Amino acid sequence: MTTTAETGTVLITGPTRGLGRATTLALAGRPDGARPDLLLVGRGGPELTRIADEARARGAQVREIGCDLARLADVRAAAATVRNLLDAGAVRPLRALIANAGAMSADTRTASADGYELTFAVNYLAHAQLIGDLLGSLTAPARVVLLGSNTYHANLPRRIMGVPGAEWHDPLELARPANGAKKPGFKASGVAYSNAKLAILYYAHELQRQAGSGINVSVFEPGWMPGTALGRGMPAAAQAMGRGLARLPGVSTAERSGPQLASIALDDEWARLRDGAFVVKDKVREVRPVARDRERERRLWAATAQLMDRADTRA
């Protein structure tokens, strides 16, 4: 680990569990001089306080920012809190934003507080709002690291395991919850998740074009971590299988991938990552052709603004 750049402040969403928790502890556990101030953005409550206390015990200056990412008004309020802290000099300059939080809704009819399909809303829209609201508050050189997933495309092993790839549609459609009396199956949840992760890749490419020159955008894929709580809405048997698989050698864990994500956010060796570079564990990988599409990227940017405006008007 070499961190010669000004360490400043790192904001991370979803610090309470899984990868976010491990990343937070890795950031807080850095040596004096390389330890960032931390802004922990997560649902307010004892879990957020617990991780904040654990990070403080490792020596970090920590602020808890309560925010339900399924409510864009909350996200806007969290961004305003961050701006106030920065303007008041209460924390050091914002050098990295890690858009880590994620969810996979078990029922694609479920809507966020703003009426958007929950998986799309939490993984993608909330982060687009947060990053958009804080873009001008990052101090160059700064990094935005988003969380992707290889599930954006289906390959043979994933097909065998019943993990579907993305099925892209216009973003306004992706944001619309399913309807009907019958609960859509597990496949629909997987498709919604993969669509949200493909949206993140498209967004990262466009964000790099829109952001200032000192802001580098990348996308991290931590590897399959079946031991985390991501599948908590899934059937109990699937969750039990996940816990079993988490013990297999070679399978990723939050404890292994968390320090890697912390490194991408701060260390010199990753300073040149930009243009939405896709890092799978510790290697930069070219994305499939489907994940580079200027037309879809432009359309997503415009539709995202529309979805955020609609939510703002309703609030």
Ligand SMILES: NC(=O)c1ccc[n+]([C@@H]2O[C@H](COP(=O)([O-])OP(=O)(O)OC[C@H]3O[C@@H](n4cnc5c(N)ncnc54)[C@H](OP(=O)(O)O)[C@@H]3O)[C@@H](O)[C@H]2O)c1
């Ligand atoms: N697990 C994998 O195999 C895998 C693979 C590739 C990519 N990823 C990505 O890695 C990231 C972390 O996932 P994980 O596996 O660590 O999952 P996890 O254990 O379920 O953690 C998800 C985090 O997101 C937070 N979150 C979810 N909904 C939220 C909401 N509405 N408001 C605020 N916070 C919310 C959770 O907070 P609460 O505790 O309050 O719910 C939790 O802190 C996600 O973006 C995921 O898509 C995971």
